[in-house]
Amino acid sequence: MSEPQLKVEDLRVAFATPRGSVQAIDGLNISLEQGETLAIVGESGSGKSVTVRTVMNLLPSTASIEGNITFDGLDLRNVPKDRAKHLWGVDVAMIFQDPMTSLNPVKRIGSQITESMRYHLKYSKGQAKAKAIELLTQVGIPEPEKRMRQYPHELSGGMRQRVVIAMALACEPKLLIADEPTTALDVTVQKHILDLLGELQRERGMSMILITHDLGVAGGRADQIAVMYAGRIMEEAPASTIFSSMRHPYTEALFESIPSVSDPSHTRLTPIPGRPPDLLNLPTGCRYAARCRYAQVSCTEALPSLESIGTNHSVACYLPVGSSAAIDARAQNEAAGVTAAGLDLHSNMEIL
């Protein structure tokens, strides 16, 4: 197999803060084939956004970054200056979470879409305008000529996100990163935007990284799903595999917390007890041990690494769900009422 299009190896990102160093990403590996979609799933603060911002070279200068990022054979951490000028925004583009703030309120839609084509591809005004109108039509905006002269506040949230997508596609990127593109939108609009993204991706043969905290969103749209927790990947598998045979206790807990439509009304949700670890002061063992029903002493002693357990399926756990060791561990914890990491299994769950 040829080299993957995007390869992130052993990425570590830390931010210096007055209270100490915050380890946002801790030994992360990603690889993405041309034309594929990778979904990164995780709760807030798990490092999803930091990962893609590192790839986009958008981190503030206070961040210290270690590890390798290769895109199309190019070392992204060390790009020659003249190449760097026309790389981000051209070959790799990104869509942000909130369309309400992603657009400059005092610039016309038209100039915001055309500026990158004018700057990177040296298009003439007329060329850029024609291309922008074409893009707006593709992302499903009616009356594109009229929209070009409007300001962002004259459009609805869904329309704005379409404009943001058109903006990102302006220079025909090979890789599109979508950082929670639908979180700020209504549910009905969410579906439209996700369908649109999928369609555009297929037409253009782009690769895509889709960041979301919604497993349902990831399931239908991604080829590969990576579950992140506290700066590390816990489990990575093809979408179908992860739904049918997830192996990490965290993934399992995530699935259990999804309410089912068939449940009667007012069924209590099943939360994951506790809260994510403090990134200023990470535990020595598994990052999830403190909230895990299976946790044993070994889990709190050393960090499990991400091991391959099947085709494209890897998991970072000593006691993968379904293994006999895991079943024993859980039974033992249930009997004791408390896990080796000190999680009380019988008290009312702490909901935060």
Place this chain on the structure above:
Amino acid sequence: MVLALILIAFAILAIWVVRVAGWRFALQRLGGSSLIIVLVTFATTWLLRQVPGDPCLTALGTGANQEAVDLCRLERGLDKNVFAQYWSWARDVLSGDLGFAFYKNRETLSNVLQARGPRSFWLFVYGQTIALLISVPLGIWSAYQANRVPRKIPVWLLPIFLVATLALAITGGWTLSAIIVLAVLVPLAIFYGLRGGPAGDALVNTSAFALLSIPVFVIGETFRYIFAIERDWYDLIGYRSWGDGVGAHLSSVWLPALVLGLSVTPVYLRLLRSDMIQNLQQDFVAVAKAKGMSNRHILFRHVLRPSTLTLLTVAGLNIAQIINGAIVVEFIYDYDGMGSYLIAAVARREFFPIQTLVALVAALFVFANTLIDVVYTTVDPRVSAGDDK
């Protein structure tokens, strides 16, 4: 000539206001402004009558006999009540008679405006221009540097520096030590500041703060001493008009204009800087970076425009501040503009010219701020003046 041009400029601006914001807005503002001007001038009229002193007495001299003073007061209508006086003054002004001074040769305010108006006008224009020319680029630079990585200053310098200071203080006394410390520290700070980063921002910001805390008359007197008395860079021979040549004109106003400009620079600079810093944190800046736009493009095309709103507001309100400053500066530089005329007029209790001048300043202030309300709409499309759209 210049006055005619100013009037034409005002007319064009007024037409623009009507075109952008509509008749309704223009008429509303005109109504509001008229009310403000009436209130301000009436307050001035009333206050002037409460202040001890009498224009007739000043004009005729303290030795004048009572009949002459009474006659003078009768002729000027000063024996009537405040309302009657205000009414007759307002009628005169509206019919084009701006009033005259009692003192000496009864110089009319129209003549004074013709002779001195342009001087103050140019002083004001140049002062404001200088302030913007300094504050806008520096404000942008400063805001940009504030977000960059700090350059590392070697840590071992600090203990060495402390020990050296202490050693100096013990051997040579505190005064010498302080002088040497300052002589080392200040250039060092400037050196680090000029290399950019947060130190550069701090340098600009601290300098602006220092400048802000120095009163205009101190800057004015200091510069006069340095540039006009110690060196020959500025002639204190007074204003020369455009007719005397551009060089002569500019060399006759540059120093007072610079002082006036410097007095408002730090206000503009700090406002622009803080707005820029705030806007640089906005999502659309990250989006523009993700689009691969250059830093310069982002600063000038994305961040500058939305960052000028506060600056505009304050520039409008600051007109009063600048007029105050101009009066002080004109006084220091013996610059025969409207400011020094106003000081003399107040000293002699020239009631009617003062009232007219106050009315003019109020009108200018209100007009400029109306104009800025309309400029908002072109800077930020989300704002609309009037309701015709």
